Amino acid sequence: MRISELSERSGVSSASIKYYTREGLLPAGERTGYNQTDYTDSHLGRLRLLRALIEAGGLTIARARTVLAAIDDESMPVYDTLGVAQGAIEGADTPASPESRARVLELAAARGWRVHPGNPGIDLAAGILDRYAELGREDLAAALPAYLEATERIAAADLSVTPMSGDRAAAAETAVVGTVLGDTLVAGLRRMAQQHLSSTALDPTGDVC
Amino acid sequence: MRISELSERSGVSSASIKYYTREGLLPAGERTGYNQTDYTDSHLGRLRLLRALIEAGGLTIARARTVLAAIDDESMPVYDTLGVAQGAIEGADTPASPESRARVLELAAARGWRVHPGNPGIDLAAGILDRYAELGREDLAAALPAYLEATERIAAADLSVTPMSGDRAAAAETAVVGTVLGDTLVAGLRRMAQQHLSSTALDPTGDVC
DNA sequence: GCATGTCGATAGGATAACTATCGACAGTCG
DNA sequence: CGACTGTCGATAGTTATCCTATCGACATGC
Numbered sequence: 101m102r103i104s105e106l107s108e109r110s111g112v113s114s115a116s117i118k119y120y121t122r123e124g125l126l127p128a129g130e131r132t133g134y135n136q137t138d139y140t141d142s143h144l145g146r147l148r149l150l151r152a153l154i155e156a157g158g159l160t161i162a163r164a165r166t167v168l169a170a171i172d173d174e175s176m177p178v179y180d181t182l183g184v185a186q187g188a189i190e191g192a193d194t195p196a197s198p199e200s201r202a203r204v205l206e207l208a209a210a211r212g213w214r215v216h217p218g219n220p221g222i223d224l225a226a227g228i229l230d231r232y233a234e235l236g237r238e239d240l241a242a243a244l245p246a247y248l249e250a251t252e253r254i255a256a257a258d259l260s261v262t263p264m265s266g267d268r269a270a271a272a273e274t275a276v277v278g279t280v281l282g283d284t285l286v287a288g289l290r291r292m293a294q295q296h297l298s299s300t301a302l303d304p305t306g307d308v309c
Numbered sequence: 310m311r312i313s314e315l316s317e318r319s320g321v322s323s324a325s326i327k328y329y330t331r332e333g334l335l336p337a338g339e340r341t342g343y344n345q346t347d348y349t350d351s352h353l354g355r356l357r358l359l360r361a362l363i364e365a366g367g368l369t370i371a372r373a374r375t376v377l378a379a380i381d382d383e384s385m386p387v388y389d390t391l392g393v394a395q396g397a398i399e400g401a402d403t404p405a406s407p408e409s410r411a412r413v414l415e416l417a418a419a420r421g422w423r424v425h426p427g428n429p430g431i432d433l434a435a436g437i438l439d440r441y442a443e444l445g446r447e448d449l450a451a452a453l454p455a456y457l458e459a460t461e462r463i464a465a466a467d468l469s470v471t472p473m474s475g476d477r478a479a480a481a482e483t484a485v486v487g488t489v490l491g492d493t494l495v496a497g498l499r500r501m502a503q504q505h506l507s508s509t510a511l512d513p514t515g516d517v518c
Numbered sequence: 519g520c521a522t523g524t525c526g527a528t529a530g531g532a533t534a535a536c537t538a539t540c541g542a543c544a545g546t547c548g
Numbered sequence: 549c550g551a552c553t554g555t556c557g558a559t560a561g562t563t564a565t566c567c568t569a570t571c572g573a574c575a576t577g578c
Contacts, residue, residue: 145445149444156436179511212505219501228493231486234357242470243470247466247498248502253458253459255505255506258452259506259507259510260455277446282499285434286463287398290430291428292417292424293457294395294488295425295430296421296464297468
């Protein structure tokens with residue numbers, strides 16, 4: 101198909117498609133003439149994946165490129181693409197304090213988690229502990245084990261969706277999409293559950309307006 | 310204290326402090342002379358809260374202003390500040406399809422959740438379902454109930470941290486901080502749990518590197 | 519009395535993600 | 549044959565966000 105059709109079917113302007121190609125996010129189509137290029141269905145799929153990562157997942161162009169490269173790297177195990185995807189999601193800008201990191205790792209160890217010290221989640225979680233401390237609120241500590249337990253369930257659900265065998269490219273794509281979009285899914289469901297529980301706590305018998 | 314001390318203790322440049330004041334995020338200090346203004350500890354606390362919301366929570370200046378205004382609004386129930394905070398976090402840019410919304414609401418109802426149709430989480434979660442469908446992956450559906458269950462536990466932990474009584478301003482601040490920073494905390498713990506579970510699945514006996 | 523700190527105001531800069539425009543020309547329709 | 553539409557790569561411009569730098573005037577402390 102030509103660029104105009106690709107644009108229409110993907111909902112991405114042809115200017116943006118050219119931009120993505122320039123930036124190395126989308127492989128170039130096959131030139132079929134002086135000013136004509138042919139795109140395939142795989143371009144369409146890649147474009148949709150790209151938009152999902154950028155719009156729904158909140159990845160920047162640069163980070164999306166890293167993730168896509170990991171999916172395309174045939175020598176990279178699917179397990180490692182998950183790590184790449186984790187690292188691509190907005191991480192902590194400033195590293196957390198050693199104390200909070202130690203506290204988080206201690207809690208994780210108490211739950212039997214084996215976590216690599218370089219896991220980006222550690223700084224993310226420990227950074228939040230730091231913020232709480234800075235704000236003079238220590239009340240989070242008591243609830244942490246409950247968070248660990250709940251997130252373990254989430255991760256279990258994540259893995260149940262991710263096939264670690266079969267077609268490598270498809271599995272890698274699923275792993276990446278699940279990791280990146282999962283944050284948003286969980287955030288959305290959390291909002292809903294928060295509202296349910298807090299309104300129920302206030303008014304155990306009432307109805308939704 | 311003067312602006313230079315406030316700057317030093319908060320780690321925010323005096324130029325930025327002035328910027329926040331200009332933008333209505335930080336109340337002005339008390340003028341004590343032609344070119345001198347006095348700031349209090351409450352300014353320091355507010356500044357730290359602001360940085361936590363912006364840096365750790367990823368809120369924009371404009372959204373942070375809305376949230377802070379809700380905290381300061383003495384006539385607003387604490388329960389409602391939670392809704393304001395939910396709405397302030399990066400929401401869905403494009404609304405989800407009615408089909409996905411219906412599916413999400415159906416699942417929520419099946420779990421006994423009472424969720425207001427305007428809850429921003431619905432579009433967030435339903436939007437992810439849309440993306441999955443767009444990418445030709447329907448495999449998420451089977452795992453959704455597990456996500457609901459896990460997020461309900463998270464929300465329960467959220468509420469256990471949030472005092473709905475006592476000093477209103479402090480409770481509202483706690484509710485807001487918990488809602489906004491909670492997403493990041495959960496995301497971090499999820500990364501850790503993912504790594505633990507996936508590495509355990511691959512190598513049930515091995516050690517961390 | 520002079521270096522230093524501070525004031526509000528405004529202009530400027532950095533980054534990210536596009537978007538608009540350009541001249542040239544190929545394919546298409548009648 | 550010729551008007552018209554679609555497309556090409558390249559580059560400059562735009563929008564939005566979040567600050568940062570500088571300015572002249574003036575107060576304060578040593």
